Amino acid sequence: MISQLSWKIGGQQGEGVESTDRIFSTALNRLGYYLYGYRHFSSRIKGGHTNNKIRISTKPIRAISDDLDILVAFDQESIDLNAHELCSGGVIVADAKFNPTVPEGVDAKLFPVPITSIAEELGTSLMKNMVASGASWALLGLPLEVFNKAVQEEFGRKGQAIVDKNIEAVKRGADFVLELAGGPLDQFKLEPADGKQKLFMIGNDAIGLGALAAGCRIMSAYPITPASEIMEYLIKKLPKFGGTVVQTEDEIAAITMAIGSNYAGVRSMTASAGPGLSLMMEAIGLAGMTETPVVIVDTQRGGPSTGLPTKQEQSDINALIYGTHGEIPKIVISPSSIEECFYDTVEAFNLAEKYQVPVIVATDLQLSLGKQSCEMLDYNKIQIERGYIVKDIPDREDKSMFNRYAITENGISPRVLPGEKNGIHHVTGVEHDESGRPSESTVNRKRMMDKRLRKLDDLKITNPIHLHAPHTEPDLLIVGMGSTGGTIDQARLRLNGEGITSNHMTVRQLHPFPTELIMAEIKKAKKVLVFENNATGQLANLMKLHCGNHDKILNALKYDGSPFLPSEVFEECAKAAGYKPHEELVQNGNL
Amino acid sequence: MATFKEFRNNIKPNWCPGCGDFSVQAAIQRAAANVGLEPENLAVISGIGCSGRISGYINAYGLHGIHGRALPIAQGVKLANRDLTVIASGGDGDGFAIGIGHTIHAIRRNINITYVVMDNQIYGLTKGQTSPRSGEGFKTKSTPEGSIESTLSPLELAISAGATFVAQSFSSDLKQLTSLIEQGIQHEGFSLINVFSPCVTFNKVNTYDWFKEHITNLDTMPDYDPSNRTLAMTTLMDTGSMITGLIYQNKQKKCYEDLIHGFKPEALVNQSLALSETEFDNLVAEFR
Numbered sequence: 001m002i003s004q005l006s007w008k009i010g011g012q013q014g015e016g017v018e019s020t021d022r023i024f025s026t027a028l029n030r031l032g033y034y035l036y037g038y039r040h041f042s043s044r045i046k047g048g049h050t051n052n053k054i055r056i057s058t059k060p061i062r063a064i065s066d067d068l069d070i071l072v073a074f075d076q077e078s079i080d081l082n083a084h085e086l087c088s089g090g091v092i093v094a095d096a097k098f099n100p101t102v103p104e105g106v107d108a109k110l111f112p113v114p115i116t117s118i119a120e121e122l123g124t125s126l127m128k129n130m131v132a133s134g135a136s137w138a139l140l141g142l143p144l145e146v147f148n149k150a151v152q153e154e155f156g157r158k159g160q161a162i163v164d165k166n167i168e169a170v171k172r173g174a175d176f177v178l179e180l181a182g183g184p185l186d187q188f189k190l191e192p193a194d195g196k197q198k199l200f201m202i203g204n205d206a207i208g209l210g211a212l213a214a215g216c217r218i219m220s221a222y223p224i225t226p227a228s229e230i231m232e233y234l235i236k237k238l239p240k241f242g243g244t245v246v247q248t249e250d251e252i253a254a255i256t257m258a259i260g261s262n263y264a265g266v267r268s269m270t271a272s273a274g275p276g277l278s279l280m281m282e283a284i285g286l287a288g289m290t291e292t293p294v295v296i297v298d299t300q301r302g303g304p305s306t307g308l309p310t311k312q313e314q315s316d317i318n319a320l321i322y323g324t325h326g327e328i329p330k331i332v333i334s335p336s337s338i339e340e341c342f343y344d345t346v347e348a349f350n351l352a353e354k355y356q357v358p359v360i361v362a363t364d365l366q367l368s369l370g371k372q373s374c375e376m377l378d379y380n381k382i383q384i385e386r387g388y389i390v391k392d393i394p395d396r397e398d399k400s401m402f403n404r405y406a407i408t409e410n411g412i413s414p415r416v417l418p419g420e421k422n423g424i425h426h427v428t429g430v431e432h433d434e435s436g437r438p439s440e441s442t443v444n445r446k447r448m449m450d451k452r453l454r455k456l457d458d459l460k461i462t463n464p465i466h467l468h469a470p471h472t473e474p475d476l477l478i479v480g481m482g483s484t485g486g487t488i489d490q491a492r493l494r495l496n497g498e499g500i501t502s503n504h505m506t507v508r509q510l511h512p513f514p515t516e517l518i519m520a521e522i523k524k525a526k527k528v529l530v531f532e533n534n535a536t537g538q539l540a541n542l543m544k545l546h547c548g549n550h551d552k553i554l555n556a557l558k559y560d561g562s563p564f565l566p567s568e569v570f571e572e573c574a575k576a577a578g579y580k581p582h583e584e585l586v587q588n589g590n591l
Numbered sequence: 592m593a594t595f596k597e598f599r600n601n602i603k604p605n606w607c608p609g610c611g612d613f614s615v616q617a618a619i620q621r622a623a624a625n626v627g628l629e630p631e632n633l634a635v636i637s638g639i640g641c642s643g644r645i646s647g648y649i650n651a652y653g654l655h656g657i658h659g660r661a662l663p664i665a666q667g668v669k670l671a672n673r674d675l676t677v678i679a680s681g682g683d684g685d686g687f688a689i690g691i692g693h694t695i696h697a698i699r700r701n702i703n704i705t706y707v708v709m710d711n712q713i714y715g716l717t718k719g720q721t722s723p724r725s726g727e728g729f730k731t732k733s734t735p736e737g738s739i740e741s742t743l744s745p746l747e748l749a750i751s752a753g754a755t756f757v758a759q760s761f762s763s764d765l766k767q768l769t770s771l772i773e774q775g776i777q778h779e780g781f782s783l784i785n786v787f788s789p790c791v792t793f794n795k796v797n798t799y800d801w802f803k804e805h806i807t808n809l810d811t812m813p814d815y816d817p818s819n820r821t822l823a824m825t826t827l828m829d830t831g832s833m834i835t836g837l838i839y840q841n842k843q844k845k846c847y848e849d850l851i852h853g854f855k856p857e858a859l860v861n862q863s864l865a866l867s868e869t870e871f872d873n874l875v876a877e878f879r
Contacts, residue, residue: 198879200878214864218859220667241853246700252663256657257667260667261670264634265672266670268671283660290654377875379872382865382866417672418631418668418675419672419675421629423652429657430655438647
């Protein structure tokens, strides 16, 4: 019995790769397995190779695996491109239609299943996905009833006849492969899962759900990969709660509309990726200057310009922190798990209103789109805190305006919403006085700049960093953000095994930078290795800027569009720690 | 009920003496009082430019945003609080150059706000450069040999984009302008009111006298039917858009807010934010 395995399906974009993966993994989730998905896709609708990989485990996992156990292929290209990942003795389930062959040098068993013909016999080649997932399921020897229930739910609304046909497709795929293999394969017999109820979702779903729970009722956004799922989720849900999504003409309209709604008192957000964020920069400055709360999600993808729109990168850090001209208070947080995508979105709305600032939630493509298991979300952890909003303002003798921007000790001034009697004030991106009236006075300018900037002096957010720090003097402090955390966790298991001590830090609060907390961890470690998906080491540079220790902080960079693999993290860490695997292995008698 | 004086504040506009924008400010204040608003129920959202300062000169809620973006901000305000009367305002550079994309889409979207453009055919605040509204051959600091680009016809554009209320006026005609703004506020949908508002400092061509000479007032044409879209378009084309009055109104089309699925008559800002535990559980269950 094994505790984990990896499964991949490959084919042409648009021929059922996504749906095969969805049904197969939904059924696994029902059984209580932990899942972690990775989508390889291109910026086109139909055609071009695409593949989805999932890792299935009896324990929590948050990383893709280095190798592969089962490859399901709809075409020879999928075999040629992916077979090298198969571990020795791995299995290829391929459509017999194209006379599949195993590439030279690959030690894998091939099961040609007439996937297309079975589907066509049942009425439509669209059911290829059912035949393929049925065959996969059967090889694992998992109970067919659970799978059929998932099929029932997927197709139930289309009528029982359709459900029955799909269930038949599953059965035929299963029967055929079992006949070839002589029954379920022992090597893929998974230990039973813990059976605990889990959610199975992408980061963008969790952000959308978090926004709803936070009381966000208007989202204005422009479609972009990999952010669109957030607006697509919310347009389905917001009308049930009186709100709406407006698909705007561009990202400038998206952010300014959200600023308008927030000014008028409704929690509103926008979401985009690099190109859209670049367009929003001027307006983010307006939100900072007018002290209007707004939440912006940046699902980072490969830049610059159009860059690699469907690939992983974490290269917007500098833009998010330093973007917009002039100087404003701003908060940038970076969730590193599906659970955090949810809770951080809720917190982002609270922070935006508490500090009256723009708050950016920065994910990355792998976190936003990688479908994975998520612990049950806790309703009781949702708190809506609206900050300093004043109502029922007493009459004033004079006709003076309300001091919306009153100088206060912590810099946070009373906010009043349009419609409130006696609260009229002016709001402008021009430097202004306490009532919002434009002012160019040098004295006023300094007072207002100081007031705005000191709002974040005592910023308190939950968990500015996440720390797994079992060692007081580790060989390595391994640092990451966003989706890299799970991969680092996994590599650390191997590092431990090799006797390399490491602490692991995930930076959640990117701005303002939690210098003291991070400094303390840097001090303890012999070396600091920062893993990030960009070419210039933006996170490492932030650490050096705030914490010094330039000699100690080392870069581990990957910017080819794909996330780190656990083996890559291990090797970088081993190298940084001065570990010589060959000698050690010889000494241990393993070579 | 508030009088127009209650929409005044004690801030002295930084417009040049004789600027057309003074009358536009007065017309908005009068129209707001005439339709029975209280200052706190009005939000004036403006862009950048001389005219963009208008939100600071009216005693009402307001936001002076960034160049060209008054409309998306104003639409956001209105969606959040349907009880507010929202007037967006700015110049021809703001609405027809940098912000033209937003103008067209705000027209298409048809949210119930009123957009008053102070059109002086030039950039005033940056001291005299060409605008999309400048006439061909118009000499400015940025077109020393005369403008070689076509003059934009925003009202034709508006009608073709599906506008439900299109009007034009002249800042000297305070009575007509006030009445059109009132009608714009009362129109249930997006209303565009373009106002010839002469720049006395930088535009020596399109002066008060020039406008008086060239404008035809539709109010003097009893047969004109503003519900006729084709007539509106041909009249604009035939006159080179040199007409004032209500040019086109479609009273049948519902505004955006009334078409949004699930959107309630009660202002969103006054609705409860929190999800009940059952609602939350149902949302979560979809991911099992």
